[in-house]
Amino acid sequence: MKTVLITGIAGFLGGHVADYFIEQGWKVIGIDNLTEFELTRAKFDIQMSREHNLKFLKEIGVDFRKLDCRYVNPEDFAQDNLDFIIHCAAQPAMTIAIEFPKYDADDNIMSVVNMLEIAKYYKIPFVNCSTIHVYGNKLNDNLIEKETRFENEPKEIDEGRPILVGDLTPLHVSKRATELYAKSYGETYGLRTASFRLTGMYGERQFGGQDHGWVANFAIRTILNRPIIVFGTDKQVRDILYAKDAARAFYMWYEKGSNDIFNIGAGYENSISLGECLNKIKEITNTNQDIKIEPKRFGDLYYFVCDHKKATEDFGWKPEINIETGLNRICNWITYNKELFI
Numbered sequence: 001m002k003t004v005l006i007t008g009i010a011g012f013l014g015g016h017v018a019d020y021f022i023e024q025g026w027k028v029i030g031i032d033n034l035t036e037f038e039l040t041r042a043k044f045d046i047q048m049s050r051e052h053n054l055k056f057l058k059e060i061g062v063d064f065r066k067l068d069c070r071y072v073n074p075e076d077f078a079q080d081n082l083d084f085i086i087h088c089a090a091q092p093a094m095t096i097a098i099e100f101p102k103y104d105a106d107d108n109i110m111s112v113v114n115m116l117e118i119a120k121y122y123k124i125p126f127v128n129c130s131t132i133h134v135y136g137n138k139l140n141d142n143l144i145e146k147e148t149r150f151e152n153e154p155k156e157i158d159e160g161r162p163i164l165v166g167d168l169t170p171l172h173v174s175k176r177a178t179e180l181y182a183k184s185y186g187e188t189y190g191l192r193t194a195s196f197r198l199t200g201m202y203g204e205r206q207f208g209g210q211d212h213g214w215v216a217n218f219a220i221r222t223i224l225n226r227p228i229i230v231f232g233t234d235k236q237v238r239d240i241l242y243a244k245d246a247a248r249a250f251y252m253w254y255e256k257g258s259n260d261i262f263n264i265g266a267g268y269e270n271s272i273s274l275g276e277c278l279n280k281i282k283e284i285t286n287t288n289q290d291i292k293i294e295p296k297r298f299g300d301l302y303y304f305v306c307d308h309k310k311a312t313e314d315f316g317w318k319p320e321i322n323i324e325t326g327l328n329r330i331c332n333w334i335t336y337n338k339e340l341f342i
Contacts, residue, residue, distance in 0.1 A: 003027040005082050007069040007115060008089030009062065010034055010053050012206045012213070013129065013198075013243060017086055018062050020247035029080055030057060032089070033068035049207050049340050056205065069111045074121040085119050085126045086250050087112055090175075093212040094133065094299045097171035108174035109181070116185045116193075125192035127250055128182040131175050132157075132199040132265065137301040138166030155268045156307035159197070159261055169299040179261055186259045194253055196246075199265035199306050202326060203243030204333040207340070215240055215277060216330060220341050222281050222289050223334050232296030234275030239305045241266040242321035242329075249317045257315035265306025266319045280323070284331045 004021050008014040009030025018028045034050060057064050067076065069089050089111055091097065097104035112128055119126035135157065164172055179195040186193035200215065202208075208216025221228045241264070249264045272280075282289055296302075311317045334341070 001025065001027050002083040003029060003081055004084040004086060005077065005080070005118075006030045006086045006088055007111070008032055008087075009057065009064065010050065011088060012203070013201060013246060014088040015053055015056060015205055016203060016243040017088060017247040017250055018057060019060055020244060020251060022060050022062070024251060027063070028061070029063045029065065029077070029082075031065050031067040031069055031072065034066055052337070052340055053205055070106070070114050072114065072118065074118050077118065077122075082118075082122050082124055084124055084254055085115055087115050087126065087128050090129060091171075092131065094169055094171045095297065096212075097174065098169055098299065101170040104170045104174050108171075109177050112178040112181050116181060116191075119191055119193075120185060120189050123191070125254060126182065126185070126194075127253060128178050128193070128195040130179050130195040130197045130261070131171075132197045132263065132304050132306065133171060133301055134163050134176045134179065134197065135161055135301075135304065136163065136165030136167070136172065137299060155271075156305050157263075158307035159263055159310055167299050171299070183259075183261075193259055194257055195261045196249060196253075196264040197261065197306075198241070198246060199263070199304060200238040200240035201243050201246055202240055202330055204330060206243070206330065214274070215327075216334075218274075218278055219281050219285075219327070219331050219334055222278075222285055222287050223331065224338065224341055225287065225290075227290045227292055228278070229292050229294055230274055230278075231294050231300060232302065233293070234273060234278065234291075236274045236300075236302045237271055237305065238274075238303075239266040239268065239271040240277070240323065240326070241270070241306075241319060242326040245319040245321050248320075249311065252315045252317045253311075255315065260310075260314065262311040262314065263306045263308050264311060264317070265304075265308055267308055268305055270319060270323050271305045272323060277327075280327055281331060284328055285335070
């Protein structure tokens, strides 16, 4: 039996990755420092939400350890026969990075360097979770002013596009740094490494707020009849990726992926504006919405649709879950777990 070490496992993506690998017959060791910072800002019951995710991990058979990935040592895993490290732990929010740049740098950069050291020690493959935010926030910005979203414009953005275009924030810097560190460890020490530029993920067990996780945030606020804030305009466009599709990408890369940077997103067929997403959630839940438009925030990315052909050609991955199926699943999960958001 192979063993994967997943950081940030008590978070949204980490739990979905763990679930997928266990389904494939792997042993999963998960570490998380159980920070309360982001959940405090989302104003959910921290203890209840943490217990919900930890209970799920226990039920599926994860070997969970409360450890901080910035400070663990190779000796902490001496008896575990590790085969693969997936680094999901991160500070993911633009707003938090702007308010707390030192926290952002410490959480993002130092954690990836330390986990790469462990991968180097055991000579095992490593995937770093990056973000499409590294492209910057000025890609096809003019599209948000149009009634038709794409009209004669490039529909998808591939890895060859310029990066860090537009307003530069600490999150842009820290996440790009993680990519460079992963690349440097691959080239300097001969490791198998990759970075995944992930986009718009959503799914069950996501405690989304205004800082991060906008699809879940819209669904939670709709179902609980809370005001919904849209910053700037509801014509902003994203492709949104169901979490289990993202989890499958890590497994498929391990099987035959190259050392490189890959867009892991849902593509044009799963692109949607904020307004369209709100309308779909309203239809699914049959619930009226109280929507407020507030001024745009510094650093926000207004348009992004992934071109994921590179991942498809390199290791065979492409998304499978469409928007309708994914939104129904997350809305059903929130409906049956309303007590987590009170």
